[in-house]
Amino acid sequence: MSKITKITKITKITKIAKIDNFGIFQNFDWNTHLSSNPAQQNQTYDFKDINIFYGRNYSGKTSLSKIIRALETKTLSPKYDNPDFKIELSNGSIISQSNLSTFSHPIHVYNSDFIKENLRFIHDENANIESFSVTLGGDNQQILNRIQELKNELGSDEENTRSGVYLNIYNKNNEIKNVTENHSSKKRNLDKLLSDKATRGLESIKDNHERFGEIRYDKRNLEADISKVLSNNYQQLTRTQIELFESIIQQRELSAPPELLPYTLNFSSLINSTSQILKTVVGGSQKIEELVQDSELNLWVQKGHLLHKDRSNCAFCTSEITEQRQKELRQHFDQETQLLQDRIADGIEKIKTLLESQSLKISFDINHFYQKHHGTLAELKVNLHKTIDLQKLSLEQIIKLLEQKNRQPFTELDAEYPVDHSDQIKAILEKISAIRNECIQLNSNLKTQQNEAKNALRLDHIYHFLQSINYTQLTSDIKLTSQAITPLQEELDALETRKISITAEIKSKEDKLKSEGEACRHINEILQHDFGHQHLSLEPIETTSTNSQSIKFEIQRLKNGIKTKAHNLSEGECSLISFCYFLAKVQESLNSGQEPIIWIDDPICSLDSNHIFFIYSLINEKICLQGKYSQLFISTHNLDFLKYLKRLNTRVIRNDKNKELQVSKYLISREETFSQIYQMPKYLSEYSTEFNYLFKQIYTCAITNILTDENYSIFYNFSNNARKFIEIYSFFKFPTYYKYDDDRLKTFWNDEIYRLFIGRVNNEYSHCSGVLERGMSLMEVPEMHQVAKAIIQKVKKDTQQYTALLESLNIDIANDPLSISSPTTG
Incomplete structure (x- = not known):
């Protein structure tokens, strides 16, 4: 046997992350069902070095093994409709039904498919015995068939006769070439459009640099501008904005606009002085009452008095003006009155002067400002003139108030004063002044603003250009053609990888063509162990055909000292032969340092207890004691075998160091029409007795009040479970011989009502005993x-045992709901 270099990077299976559709598994999620500690996120109960599964028949053990065997065979049976699963590896990669070929670590799976493919004669004696061959063996037909199968798949690389993988690689290269050329053509067309627009x-933008501001503009500049235009922040220019930017570009520098005349009118001061005048009253006992009462008459007499100052006769009627009358008039129009009237006259004159002042003649020429401000300034100018006119009206209203007071000097006047528009005028002047300052500032920033205007117009031009060439669609087409290349390249890479894999496997198979006797010796060495089956053996048989000789194999049975072809193999013998063959097959992989993954699915079918222990011993000796595997998976439906598996050797030497391997245990549970995987409960993983299991079922019924789709099986199986539990428990309590079971139950319950009631439930619901209609109706939950x-309360009488049973279910008695209140059971 040639020495194979030891693999340094070991791949392990971390978890079967998802099984959305495969056999009896539907929508299974590892992280949901195998959380090791719900309080810690992302902590799951994952696969370890040794992994043990327990599940009843038809629970899904074989389905799991078929998923894993797909990693070995790189294929799935077409009988599975839309298989969908994900396997997570220790290197973080994911293997699914679509990339099985990427899994390269050595793996060996023992299950029903393995037996059917490698030992077909077991199920069909008419099948050619040469179908039974081993990879340990030499020049046997199965290896030759596999080599030819691989060569057929690889095909020919001759130009006119390409076939198989070589043809697929050739066609895939052409596909990539066509898609690449299509992508390049679309990209070239877009590049030409962009280059033309740029230069x-x-x-082109370059030839319109006076408007767009870039005389050295090229395609790279255009691509940078396109990214700006396509950003979410970009806004298309309005017609008004375009006109404004164009006016800025054409703008020539202006001198600073003239300063505006200052507004100095103090309207509030006028109001105060006017108010004082209006409140002033002249008069006394020497006033002529008639004139006091008639302001118009008083004003007329006052003018007449001044005209007749040096006359003794009335100029109007020639009547004599007596000295007394003259005295009365002088007393009426005294100095106080004259002073008030002088104040009124001065106030009126002042206001009239203000009406002609520069403060109310403020104006400006908008042509002294930049054009972009003309619209705003025109509006401000109109508003300024209107507001000044309103202020003039307010001043004229004050004059009218003073004139009214002049006519009524003897009366205090209450007046409604006109509105002061000074704030509005000042606000308008401030806006105009701000624009003036902006224009002055613009003189120094005009170049910058013109560059900004050109940039804005250029981006707007590019925006419309992109719309005209349908740029988004063009780039989308280019992206799609580019994306089409990647999967084709991946397919080509997969084909190239497959070609390499096939070539390597052909070489490996050819290297394994050794002597047939060596293969038989390995298998017989295991099969004919003292605790195995000494009467069965594998023997090479030489056959002669028309053109050549070949080696076939057959199973022979030792009978009366003579070996003859074995017929009618029992199921137990088939199981034993199959598993011995599997162990012999994996020995080469183990001994060569490949450290394979090994998955063994329920290898003890139809074996008696001695051979069940023998299978366990073989696994422990041939696989576990050597410790040359990377992972070991074993599933079973047999509780005895599960008990033995807990003894598997976990102490190995790896890299010259002692190592304690980790073990994880799982329960595969079928729930109606689908199965789930859970962490194996304590009562199975640590105790593994039917007694613990039966107690759990009864305890669950005792704490469950409502029948649901999830728990109905517990209630429907209750009668069988209860009957078996009571029989076991009562026998432990009273091992004395009783002729009838009812006698033991009477002793156990010590209460006739309880015995009859519980016995009826156990018998009727378990067997429908004596009540045929029981089987035609639903149970009473x-x-x-x-x-x-009642059963639980009976068990609770032995406190220590009840506590131990709860602990086997991982339940603290302090949290036991049945310990809160307990009915008397007798």
């Missing part, structure tokens, strides 16, 4: 629940 022709509680 070529009268419509409350009745099952009450019986379960």
Whole structure:
């Protein structure tokens, strides 16, 4: 045997992450069902060095083994509709039904498919015995058939006769070439459009640099601008914005606009002085009452008095003006009155002067400002003139108030003063001043603003260009053609990998063509162990055909000292032969340092207890004691075998160091029409007795009140489970011989009502004994629940045993709901 270099990078199976569709498994998620500690996220109960599965028949053990065997055979049976699963490896990679060929670590799976493919004669005696061959053996027909099968798959690489993998590689290369050329053509077309727009022709951005601002513009600049235009922040320019930017580009630098005349009118001061005048009252006892009462008459007499200052006769009627009348008029129009009227006259004159002042003649020429401000300035100018006119009206209203006071000097006037528009005028002037300052600032920033305007117009131009060539669709087409290359390249890589794999396997198979006797010796060495089957052996038989001689194999049975071809092999013999063959087959992989993964599915079918232990011994000796595997998986439906598996050797020497291998245990449970995988409960993983299991079923019924789709099987199986549990438990309690079981139950219950009631439930629901219609109706859940509680309460009388049973279910008695209140059971 040639020495194979030891694999340094060991691949392990971490978990079967998902089984969405495979056999009886549907929508199974490892992380959901195998969380090792719900309080810790991302912590799951994953595969270890040794992994043990327990599950009843038809629970899904073989389905799991077929998923794993697909890693070995690189194929799945077409009988599975839409298989869908994911296997997570220790290197983080995922293996699914679509990439089985990428799994390269040595793996060996023993299950029913292995037996059918390698030992077909076991199921069909008419099948040619040459079908039974081993990879340990030499020049046998199965290896030759496999080599020819591989060569057929590889095919020919001759130009006119290409076939198989070589033809697929040739066709895939052509596909890649066509898709690549299509991608390149689309990319070239887009590149030409972009190059033309950037630098070529009268419509290019480079030739319109006065408007777009880039005389050295090229395709790289255009691609950078395209990324800006395609960003979510970009907004297309409006017609107004375009006109504004174009005006900025054409703008020439202006001188600073003239300063505006200042607005100095103090309207509030006028209001205060006017208010004082209006509140001033002149008069006294020497006033002429008639004139006091009539302001118009008073004003007329006052003018007349001034005109007749040096006259003694009335100029109007020529009547004499007596000295007394003159005295009365002088007293009426005294100095106080004159002072008030002078104040009124001064106030009116001041206001009239203000109406002609520069503060109310402020104006400006918008042509002194940059064009972009003309629209705003025109509006401000109109508003300014309107507001100044309103302020003039307010001043004229003050004049009217003073004139009214002049006519009524003897009366305090209450007036509604006009609105002061000074704040509005000042606000408008501030806006105009701000624009003036902006224009002054623009003189120094005009070049910058023109560059910004050109950039904005260029991006807007590019935006419309992209719309015109349907740029988004073009780039999408290019991306799609590029994406089409990747899967084709991956398929080509897979084909190349497959070609290499086939070539390597052909060489490996050819290297394994050795003597037939060596193969038989390995298998017989295991099969004919003292505790195995000394009467069966594998023997090479030489046959002669027309053109050549070949070696076939047959199973022979030793009978009366003579070996003859074995017929009518029992199921146990078939199981024993098959497993011995498997062990012999994997020895080469173990001894060569490949450290394979080994999966063994229920190898003890139809074997008696001695041979069940023999199978365990073989696994422990040939696989576990040597410790040359990377992972070991074993499944079983047999509780005795499960008990033995707990003794498997876990102490090995690896890399010259002692190592304790880790063990994980799992329960495969069928729930209606689908199965799930769970961490094996303590009562199975640590105790593995039917007694613990039966107690768990009864305890579950005792704490469950409602029948659901998830727990109905517990209630439907309750009668069988309860009957078996009571028989075991009562026998432990009273091992004395009783002729009838009822006598033992009477002693056990010590209560006739309990014995009869529970016995009826156990018998009728278990056997429909004496009540045929029982099998035609549904069960009574409350009745099952009450019986379960009664049994539990009976067991609780032995506190230590009850506590131990709870511990085997991983339940603390402090959290036991049945310990809160307990009915008397008698």
